[in-house]
Amino acid sequence: MATDPSQLELLVPILRPIPVIGSSLAAVVAVAVELRRIHLTRVANAEALTEIAERAALLSGSIAQSRQAAEAHAQALSPVVEELYNVVEKTKRRADELRTREEEPPSFWETLCPCFRLSDADKALKSLRNDMDDAFKRFSTDAQIDILSDLAQIRDIVAALQHAQHNGQWDTLRGALRPTDDALYNAHGTPAGCFEGTRQRLLSEIETHVARTEAQHAVVFISGLAGTGKSAIARSVCDRLSATPNVHLLSFFLSAESLARRDAMSVVHTLAFYLARAFPQLLAPLCDAIHKHDGALARPVQEQARILLEEIVAKLAPCSETLVVVIDGADVLDREAALLTALVAFARAAPMRVRIVSTGRPTRALRDFFTSLPSSDAPPPDVRVFRLEDVDMFEVKHDIRTYLRSSLTQAAARHRALSTTGRSLETDVETLATRASGIFLYAAAAVRCLERPGLGGPESCLDGLLHGGPAYSALSAILDIAYSDILRRAIPEPGPSLLKDQARCLLGSLIFIEPRLQTQDIAALLGYRPPEAQALLDLFSAVVSVVGDFPSIFHYTFSEFLQNSARCQDTHLVVDASLQHGILAQRCLDVVRSAIGNNRTALAQGRIATLAADLRRISDSGTHDTRLYAFRVWPRHLSLAGSVTPDLTRALNQFTERSLRTWIDVTLEFDTHSSVQASIRSAIKWCEVWLEFSVAQDNSNPSE
Template sequence: LEKLPRVQGAAFDSHYLEHRSTCLQGTRVDVLNEIMRWCQSSADGPCIYWLCGMAGTGKSTIARTVSKVCDNEKRLGASFFFSKDKEDLKKAQNFVTTIALQLTEHIPGLKPLVSEAIKKKPDISEKILEIQWRHLITDPLTSLDQEKLERFVIIIDALDECEKNDIRLILGVLAQSYKLCTTRLKVFVTSRPETPIRKVFGETIMKMHQLQILHKVPQKTIDHDIRLYFQDQLKDDVTPEVLDRLVEKAGGLFIWAATACRFLQCASIMKERRLKLLLTDGKSSRHPEKELDSIYITILSTSIKDKFHDDEYEEAFELYRRIIEVIILVPSPVSMDTLSRLIHLSKDTINDIIGDLHSVLDIPTDDAYPIRTLHLSFRDFLLSESRCQDTNLRIDEQQGHRSLLSECLKCMSDKLRENVCDLPYPGISSGDVKKEIIEKALPSELQYACRYWIYHLQRSGNEVYNDGNIEKFLQTHFLHWLEVLSLMGVVSEGIDAIRALESKVSSNENERLYELSHDARRFITKHRKTIEDAPLQIYSSALMFSPTGSIIRKLFTQDIPRWIKTLPLVQENWDPLLQTLEGHSNVVHTLAFSPDGKTLASGSEDNTTLASGSSDHTVRLWDPTTGASRGTLEGHSNAVHTLAFPPDGKILTNCQSSNVQPNPWGTSGSWITHEHHNMLFLPVDVQPRCCSIYGAFVAWGDALGRVYTMELSSYI
């Protein structure tokens, strides 16, 4: 089970959701009763319950309440709360595996069945979601006593906050409702009424689900619940008449009520003034979205105009946009510390601007914790030209991403360098670098910039591809960026990022950047394992074993360590096989240098000799400096497995050699070592079947009958 990836923060009772509330006692009574009757009913009825509602109608609060009740009744099988604020919580990648792991913790007897399923398919987490669901959930559940399964419910909240393409994948799993019903398991789903979700629920699985539309609940019922909420939050601070006005202004939106209460509670000495601001527009038009927009405008305008003079408004609003665009546009929330360093503003300045926005932002007292919007509707409002018509308040999405891209590039250009953690040896594994060393060398803003600069690039508009900044960054810091990704353990994200860049750049409009990004993709995919395992091998192994015509190799040739004097022969372009010392027709088993280092012998089963012994029954002789063949020794009746030169170098024998003089250079598995420290990783396609070292010359043979040579010098 430990092999299955789990999304942290997905469960209803996770620390990530700790500050989110459940329904106030006495509210949502009818809706909750109906949902709980469905949860407790026979599995012969609808196996899916879809709670649908517009933004701000309280879907997630209801989902948390249902989760808590089900958990108390030992009825909760699993819960997954999607969120646009957290990278892992807006993707479906590990959705099924997370659900499966939670089910094994709640359903007796399921754990060994899922464990056995994983043994049968160790790579199950790499399969498509439908196969994962069948293999990890449906099949194991059908092996259990079906009567015991009637009580369990899976709760999926805010499906609309999942990425669009991933929503379709999850709906594809849910669309197999007939299979779901055979397990007697139930699924409770909440979302906005987005078109793809409506279509699937309305057509594909219409007969298998029950529907509740929150914004169609009788207005009287909603107003009653919102009144109870205001009474609980504001106590006796408002008169019944004012309470009636607030309920009316809320327009049926709990998010309006919650935001209004926070706005009033943030500054107790200003409560009367703020209350008047909320009620100045007269009676509600009963257009909920307009009322929500109105309160957002009031809160934002007040936060600036209460603090600054008229002649300071322009500068204050400019600072506001710089700060808010980061908070609402980042793919993963950032802390005050990160925000401050990323956009080069002091924390005092940031607090001056957003300090009064606690009614719409979650601003932790600890500057190391992330700042988040309290509700997705606030972000939607700020980015909408039709809803937020005040240009001082509205955030231009493309311009915001351009600004963040610029800050990311500047951050990386200022802080990236070779061997950023000052590791003592080039063969140190990324897993062996202590976390505290990485965190000290890679501050949070640099980690953010390295992970997400291409995310912002993709959303910045096409003109950014032609301004030269991206090309300049890659030409200077591409390898440094890969090193950081290796240390962070996210090399796969780098591959995706470079692929995204290559697909976006037009070869017609910017041929140089297109060719550079294409070569960068070939480089990172070719050497992925090397880069993931040992970050500093980027500058030696990855560069050396890239084609001589590679743009990346040409750009960074000067970074190849000076202790490597002669590089192995490799191909000129990416596609052909390596151009090395070729001639054997079978596996190369053995290699030996002559005592003067001028001849290398290779033995093979192909009957042919650096000296190299091979499965071609031969021994071939090579010039290790130029790679030129010096002849072939034939006559063996079987494979040549071992070669050795005598001290005088005159006779070559096919026996195990012994090193006469100690040599600091050596080999260990797939590594060339220096005084037992890993120094140079040999990629899979050139890994040695045998190896021989003479002084500073290293030679090895591979399974395809090729021989490689390289000259080294003292390591400093």
Template sequence: MAHLRDAGHNYQRPSATNGASQINSDVYFTPGQDPLNQLPVVHEASHDSAEKQDDPLCLENTRTQVQQCIYSWQESDDDDRCIFWLSGMAGTGKSTIARTVAHEFQRRKCLVASFFFSRGSGDSESASFLFTSLAKQLATRRDTATQATSSAHIALQDALREALRQDPDVIRKSRQEQWNKLIIRPLSSFFAKLQDVSPTTSAVLVIDALDECSNENDIKGIIRTMARQQLPHARLRIIITSRPETLVRLEFSEKRNILHSSLSLDNVPQHVIDADLARFLNSRFDAIRDHQEGLTEDWPGLHTLNVLLRRCGGLFIYAETLCLYLEEDCQHSQSRLQTVLNKTTLQGKGHTTALDDMYLTVLSNAFKNLSKLSESEKDRSKDLYDHVVGSIVVLQDYLSASTLSCLTRVSHFDIMAILHRLRSVIKQSGIESPITLLHETFREFVSDQRRCKDVHLAVDTKTAHRRTFNDCLHVLSAHLKQDLCDLKDPGIAVDDPRVDSVMISNGLALHVQYAVCHWTSHLERGGVDAADLCAVDTFLHKHLLHWVEAMSWLEKYAEAVESISKLYELLEFETDLKLFCWDARKFMISNGSIIARTPLQIYCSALVFSPKKSLVWRAFSEQTPAWLVRYRSPYDKWDQCIFKLPLTAYASDALIPIAFSPDSSTIAFNSGTCVDIWSSKSGISIASLEVPPTTDCLLFSPDGKHLALTVDKACICLFDMLARTIDSVLKTQNGSIEKFPFSPNGVYLISISQDQITMWTSANGELYWSSTTRGPHDILEK
């Protein structure tokens, strides 16, 4: 059977790291240090992180029905459904429930780990460190350890350390490999030790807002991977929350082998939701009455409360935004409430109309005095709003007010003034604290001109992206230079102890780091015009190597290659800039193993061994050290290939099986010892499957979701391109397989041998029907 080997780009190999082992493309384990302390973790994604300490929990005696449903499922020994999917429309309180149950399970001494996805927040919207973050939490949860479970907890830690020592590269392998080695095996050791002392203890994983994961393939892969757990179901429980998006819903419904319990908040009886909302509003109104004299004890009154409940339409985010708006200025809470009540719009389709009115009321009130300003002051106020709020809406990561000021060149005072006005919808607790939106629905509202009907308050995201791109390019042009960290030694590697976070921060301030990582993304999303092309051309000819050096120190060399590749594809015509991008891409791929490991070699060996007519060499040859000037490549120009496939001598002497995905973005080939799967756009290795040398046929499904390969004469493996793991092993009963075509829609795979034809379902690897020369003999499903 094929076995998934390492997955990651080919730029760095453990053999080139002086004993340090690479993980997840650019992270290293260093011998002599505790591997647990080197696991890459997204700290802010945990339910009990410092960043979430002020996020609300369910008010006492609210959401009791939903919580009890989850607790009963978790406690049941007979329920073998390992996953609980809690769905609901935006604003219905999924994240608050998720935080509440995570804290409650922790209080009950369960072993709890969590990951709260958050769109637009950097690592928290990516699944790259999902399993490593969960593993680190499971291994370091001291608050759940009792005297009876402490030895079991030590066994879990030891098992995780052993897994990392035996396979240091596991962090850059497939999701399934990480899941098995970092989660399942350590938990198996934990429960084996607990069997006699605490047999009822269980582990709970909470994955919130899965739909906010930035990569759709990761969403599908996470569900499929977690469904393949290999523990008694009562011992490991997984709670997933998301909007009822088609992508998540179809993944649960189409994969019939995914046993799960589900509860939609949209289906909870309205009277139950209204009762919870009434408790929530009354609690917050009590606090407002305490801060404002003159309000009656029953303020705002039963009739007003009922009107507000209808306006909420089941959305807790409406109630939260309303209360924050009233609490902003308690002395005027009555007049503000009256403004809200004067809105006559009722709930519309999708539960958004009343929420839109609330957001519009908040924005309008924040800038209601604009009419008193002069025309020039109005223009400046509008420009500041577009710049600051537009940037916050489109930023790819959370930045503090201080960092945002450096990026946008807007003063601290102006940014804080705008944030103070918008504190009902934008959270910010200090100039150095990250700026976050109260809820994702505000981003959706303010960036949709059909919903935010005041054109002066709506954010044109395309314009905002272009402005942020220009801000990034200005920052980069002002700060990038050769040897950013002033190391003066081209042999220093990225994992050298001298290169610590302080040195990186000194060379690359936070706003510069943001610009380095995201300028191409903003360019792509904002659209490219002639002025942009001129600016990019000037920037790359002056700072390409400095930018690649910065990306390398930030351990994002693979992303740099992807960025240049995307920029090349954005350019439609054979301009000088497009030719330069092609040359830069070739330069980066050809020298990747050197630059990603020792970034300052980009000015030394990488330039020296570039062809004489290379556009990159021509632009940056003066940055080569003087003692290397007399050395040059013997070649005049690059060859025309994008990258060269690594083949063994055996494969080089034979006709190797090779296959392209339907969209030509991926290539699979037998290198002689394994089947390698590469990105054809950037030359990055995606996965590697150990297979017998006899594997001589590879085929992608028409939808690109699966790669089929023969393992022996009577066996086909289906590799899931989304989950990056072997999904099914299909075995025929008679004869050797001669062909195995997919159906045109990719739903079925047919294996053809001399005397038998067999049809399988691609999604589940289930036998559909088979026939022999004697005719159909078995129909299992229609």
């Protein structure tokens, strides 16, 4: 009898020789299931069944060959096919018996239970194929349908077992690596992305650099001080790339507040786990690597990265897709350069384009790493550094203004009082944007205060933010949390008091020194060696901006924080204005006396032309020399010191009558004698204050 072509066409997707689909057994059984479907539609006949059985046999051979080329795929069959031939034989015999008796067949779950042992999958598959071929020829249609029905159950069981085995591998891998899921870019609690309409140019540049096809692997570093929006930028980059075709995204957002989210091993383990998620074919190799390398998860970070990332990604077939790894907050790590070095090695090993995108504060370790990276590898990665402090301030202010305008407009819509008082919303936005001075954290804190209860409502809160009051205190409290964290990370407790005192002196000098000095001049003024001063500046790279080697406190609110003992809880780091001016006066006078002492011979002869010419030359060159600074501005620190501090006392002790005569001689020779005369007047004033203070001290201690 002829076969109905329209029905056989339904089998084409199954009978077409294709690579292994899930498992060889599942593919063969799928043919049997299709046979059953054809019978139920009342178009089956012996000739058609025989033809289909022959095709099934051919398909089995094709799949067996495919298994040799893709053994890893077919390996999932081994637990269930060892004695499957015996199960089918029992099924046939049972079906033969049922031809004459109406009984229910036994449960195939019970029949298969003792069969789950490893065996030769090809041998079992061949037996099953031959058995199916015989079954099609020897049994009546009813018996065949019984067998096929049971085979369909086997197919379902096999699929369930494969699914369970697959999930079991994932469970095993998760248990071994313990990935930090809350560090993913889209996890609950991860910072939100950039506000709509802001950072557009920067994000486009980053996205364009990531999409470039010229370089096989590239590294992008987004450097910025505290509060400049690094995490928001990283989140926006992730949001954009996650929706980009042919881009696989891995991410880890570090946090100093979480032990798991500031550990380099957690980064490696999480990236390895989600690398296998992105490329499921790496699941088995990754599990094997963990079992193969005894104690792999206890080895140093770079070695773990080699085993779990570098060697695993190398097993992928070459492709034109792009893998992007986003690491936010690299400066949180103790040895950030070690992890980034491992990630660059991982990128080189991958048979695809890899982009490493990292954000962090401009620590010395990160700056040195990205500076040396282009010349350290063969071939070197394509490196691009985006310094947020280099972004045009007008552009940054525009973005902050956009964010504030939208937030205040929404507040006005929710609270009609804001929109009925006739106040100029644009003026308020401009004032807050100016005060933010490039710090998105300031703007975000101001917006948070608008909805905070207990501040008198949005309009009263806005007035408080602009003119001082409880709202400004609330804003300061939000900033204080960030600043306190910066201090703890700079000098972890219990930090040495000497280091804290040096840090306080340096930070206080940055607050009060005007005009600004270069790092080496600040070091000379404070009596530090230049490397010591640089090391201190590196500790506070989150809040100290360095432009052209001129360091300065990036935002005035940090200066306010340091000078307020009620806000800065670390007493060793609180900057007392009077004490700091006394320190600077003392240091300046030390420099001045040293300069005069070096010219004492000329001074004794009434000639100080050498010193005067030297200072004029320094002044004409426009450089910030320590001596020039000391000669010109030390009386300012004398006059601003509000009380007689120990350092100021030492300075005044040195300012003897002989020193006054020296200054008079200097005045006659200097072109800038008016400044020196002001110094003398200031010194005389403080000598009088000091004498009064000394007399008072003597009177209070007559025994001394």
